[in-house]
Amino acid sequence: MQGMIMDEPLLLSTLLWRTERLYHDKTIVTRLGHDRYHSYTYAECGQRVRRLANALTTLGVEQGDRVATLAWNHYRHFETYYAVPGMGATLHTVNLRLFEEQQAYTLNHAGSKVLILDVDQLSLAEKLVEIGIPGIESFVIMTDGPLPETTLSPVYHYEELLAAASPAFEFPELDERSAAAICFTSATTGNPKGVVYSHRALVLQSMALNMQNQLGIREQEIWMAISPMFHANAWCVPHAALLAGATLVLPGVHPLEADYIETIRDQRVTGMNAAVTVGSMMRDYLLDGHDDVDTSSLQRMWLGGQAPPRGLMEWWGKNRGVTVFTxxxxxxxxxxxxxxxxxxxxxxxxxxxxxxxxxxxxxxxxxxxxxxxxxxxxxxxxxxxxxxxxxxxxxxxxxxxxxxxxxxxxxxxxxxxxxxxxxxxxxxxxxxxxxAKDLIKSGGEWISSIDLENALMTHPHVREATVVSVPHEKWLERPVACVVLNHSTTVTGAELSDFLQERFAKWWIPDAFLFLADVPKTSMGKFNKKLIRELIAEGGLQPVEEWTNTSAKESSAAPIAS
Amino acid sequence: MQGMIMDEPLLLSTLLWRTERLYHDKTIVTRLGHDRYHSYTYAECGQRVRRLANALTTLGVEQGDRVATLAWNHYRHFETYYAVPGMGATLHTVNLRLFEEQQAYTLNHAGSKVLILDVDQLSLAEKLVEIGIPGIESFVIMTDGPLPETTLSPVYHYEELLAAASPAFEFPELDERSAAAICFTSATTGNPKGVVYSHRALVLQSMALNMQNQLGIREQEIWMAISPMFHANAWCVPHAALLAGATLVLPGVHPLEADYIETIRDQRVTGMNAAVTVGSMMRDYLLDGHDDVDTSSLQRMWLGGQAPPRGLMEWWGKNRGVTVFTxxxxxxxxxxxxxxxxxxxxxxxxxxxxxxxxxxxxxxxxxxxxxxxxxxxxxxxxxxxxxxxxxxxxxxxxxxxxxxxxxxxxxxxxxxxxxxxxxxxxxxxxxxxxxAKDLIKSGGEWISSIDLENALMTHPHVREATVVSVPHEKWLERPVACVVLNHSTTVTGAELSDFLQERFAKWWIPDAFLFLADVPKTSMGKFNKKLIRELIAEGGLQPVEEWTNTSAKESSAAPIAS
The missing domain is CATH 2.30.38.10 (Luciferase; Domain 3)
Known part of the structure; x- marks a missing residue:
């Protein structure tokens, strides 16, 4: 026997419908720079979402197509979160942290047709075109300024497209199992793997997040979504905030810890979510001569991606009255x-x-x-x-x-x-x-130890190589390579580091290379990574030689991701 | 393009799975009588749910079948809420307030196969058999005592069935659109209409209820579900409470306002939901010499079914520190x-x-x-x-x-x-x-004015009759009949009242009969009920004669329902 209930699909456009009507005067605030913010209402946002859907239609985007973004957390990126799935297309948020070859791979693998990018990602996009992203038929640049000089073609100005488009758009009644978004995640080895979210999954997860005893974002909150919108849908927080009708604060282009702290003060932010590393850097920033910044509005902080250290949680609680949860x-x-x-x-x-x-x-x-x-x-x-x-x-x-x-x-x-x-x-x-998998989680982003090992072992002088994770104060985990060289050969850590940089993003490169006489193995003959990690921790590993990248600690190449 | 997400159905058994594991030590408390409570954990409940599913299987219940209940709010009734839908059958909660002929109609119309009843509903069930409920193959009696003498056959003892059944039962993976429950609702005219809830609808509604800025039941709460489990799934509150892992308090068999107040005191209840009428009766009970009862644990009260009067909301806030919402x-x-x-x-x-x-x-x-x-x-x-x-x-x-x-x-x-x-x-x-519909909502339950009018007009002396709702202190609305008699005939209000009692539940009978020379009509020739209500309110209706049921005000026949 079947229930006799309307077959209303769970769609992101249904969430937008309600928020536009019930919370039309609530705002989405984007940090533009020091003391500068863009603010508009959910009603205005909804209108622009519809304009964008019409604009993408004129660019040839149809139901079932993919539209990609290369963008930070801001209101325009938020608009793509509703326009693209709303019209029945799928939003592919390209991870800004991936290596360029991987980014090109994801664009090609997802079959994306349009690429919408922040103006600061222009040279990256041009590079991706060189690598080869033949499926992209149009480039749309999100900028407050004029359209820049570029080799991208055909290229459109986001604001001009919206200005020319009608604000009337009827969202189609889609199957709730339709693909709403695609994010790629790093694999144990090889190219990133594509995760395809359905409308149903995102609506259900947003509802679950907003339940009591869960994240539970309330309409009364001013929530800053720091975890990137190019990574796992920013943990579904933009959807949950919209569903709650909460004030949503987005930290804008390439934000740093000082920006987060200032935004909390300026916008009276009450809650935020970020990678553990970010919570730790924000603390360090406050401790480093900025103790007087008023963060008293902030009540709760969701730190994720990895388990936050107790000391960090206690610090925020004792010093700033902030409850950290994970x-x-x-x-x-x-x-x-x-x-x-x-x-x-x-x-x-x-x-x-x-x-x-x-x-x-x-x-x-x-x-x-x-x-x-x-x-x-x-x-x-x-x-x-x-x-x-x-x-x-x-x-x-x-x-x-x-x-x-x-x-x-x-x-x-x-x-x-x-x-x-x-x-x-x-x-x-x-x-x-x-x-169980050979992955290292550095600053919230995955690094494949196997990929690094395979690359190292292609070096003519390397006989064996294994890459393990070691604890790191700032990034929580960083890769360290253990290398055994062929007889009568020499190669320096610096040379191996350069060797890897041709193939991987900078923040993937191991912080240190330990040259060993032999790599400890399990009884099955596999590298015994657990033992290696323990030996490193206890100082029990005796390298023949050791090379540490002295610039690694301060490297801006390391990720600040999920 | 389809999402690549597990096709996991939204099922009530999934809610039970999680609560049994995460909140296994939280309790469901049922009031048995003065100072007497039954209490057990969600873990024990879950075991009994599985035993019940096995017991019903041995009675021949299969996926797609209907199982009916005639029961109050207590732990056994709660068990049927999960066992019956969990096994893929549909739970038909017969409304105890309906007229017997209507109850029989709903059992036959739903095609129910097994009837599980409270022992205090025994004579009603015997009456229903006389009226004719041929589809019922087994009767199961819920009682703490031995199986009573009865003409029902075959008859089983709920506890004996459970004791004989295995606590191991694998809930099937159903289509989420399968029917989980059936409730009947009163119609403008004619028999009640069957509403068939799917698992999907109940799971989604439970999630929505538990969201922030909604009902938002928390695990930390001690929630008393007063709205009856035979009426609209008790407003989905049993499901929402289980989902939250909250302590659930059930007021038991035929509770009165004194019982609710005592239960709040005894169980330190923090939140409750009930019909507006119940909230008003509880206030009156406290005012009526019971001012010293400690209800300080109670923080919030959801009154529904009708809009609660502001005075009532203010009273609970000012005098008892209780936030009333609707x-x-x-x-x-x-x-x-x-x-x-x-x-x-x-x-x-x-x-x-x-x-x-x-x-x-x-x-x-x-x-x-x-x-x-x-x-x-x-x-x-x-x-x-x-x-x-x-x-x-x-x-x-x-x-x-x-x-x-x-x-x-x-x-x-x-x-x-x-x-x-x-x-x-x-x-x-x-x-x-x-x-827009001709319905009167008395104590949270619907009364069809059209059915009363049609019945009245079958009386040989009645020429015209219309039944309108008038405001009532306790039940919020009560029916009043306006009657025009045929020339040279007489009939008293008492006679008409008796006449209607042969056809309707006691609480349907109008509190007063106004004998008019003519019934005001609209330009379309329809009874102008709006005008009649206004005339009654202003004393502007001039009845030839008036008859008021003096016992109506205190009548225990009136409903205390949704």
């Missing part, structure tokens, strides 16, 4: 899997026990099923001790990657293999202990 | 359409303007689209003045009634016609002004 997510899950909330039973626990939960990944969000399994795939108990591979299943989670053979191993018996190892306590708090 | 809903919308929340912009308004919004139906809930239209179906502006028919559209709203020709007029161009007249202000607050 979750557990990934590009493949729209992105949240878990979210921290303080259960009422925690009031009976001692401080240490509460902190263990606060620094965990939190509890599975509504509609999310989580289990941990052993190597044979058998489910393990939730006892807070046994560690297994974390498997997830939900209407937010991918069932594969875009045209990718790696889909075959992504989902096992209906459960997505996160590649993370963790335990779950009897109350459901999930703690990530390690990663 | 919404706008109907059986046909799972049930919420709107919910009140205080927008941040209200802080700029004067007290009267805020109260106008607080006593409105509130703002459309997420995923809900609302419009008002004129008689030609043209959309009217949201100016807070123009009144039109309220039309709604959402994944919570019916697209028709169960096997019912009245489906044809229920939905117009994809919008459900609520039959309510109202206005919407520029901020989106919806205010219901009147009803």
């Amino acid at each position: 979750g557990y997510g990934m590009t493949e899950s729209s992105p949240q899997v878990c979210f921290y909330s303080a259960k009422s039973s925690l009031s009976d626990l001692d401080e240490e026990s509460v902190w263990r939960r606060r620094t965990s990944g939190g509890l599975p969000i509504p509609l999310m099923r989580v289990k941990i399994v052993d190597e044979a795939g058998e489910e393990l108990p939730w006892d807070g001790n046994v560690v297994g591979t974390i498997m997830i299943r939900s209407p937010y989670t991918v069932n594969g990657y875009l045209d990718d053979p790696r889909s075959a191993t992504a989902v096992i018996d209906g459960w997505f293999d996160t590649g993370d190892l963790g335990c779950i306590d009897p109350d459901g708090y999930v703690t990530v202990k390690d990663r | 919404g706008y809903g109907m059986t046909e919308s799972s049930p919420q359409v709107c919910f009140y929340s205080a927008k941040s912009s209200l802080s700029d308004l004067d007290e009267e303007s805020v109260w106008r919004r607080r006593t409105s139906g509130g703002l459309p809930i997420p995923l809900m689209r609302v419009k008002i239209v004129d008689e030609a179906g043209e959309e009217l502006p949201w100016d807070g003045n123009v009144v039109g028919t309220i039309m709604i559209r959402s994944p919570y709203t019916v697209n028709g009634y169960l096997d019912d020709p009245r489906s044809a007029t229920a939905v117009i161009d994809g919008w459900f016609d609520t039959g309510d007249l109202g206005c919407i202000d520029p901020d989106g607050y919806v205010t219901v002004k009147d009803r």
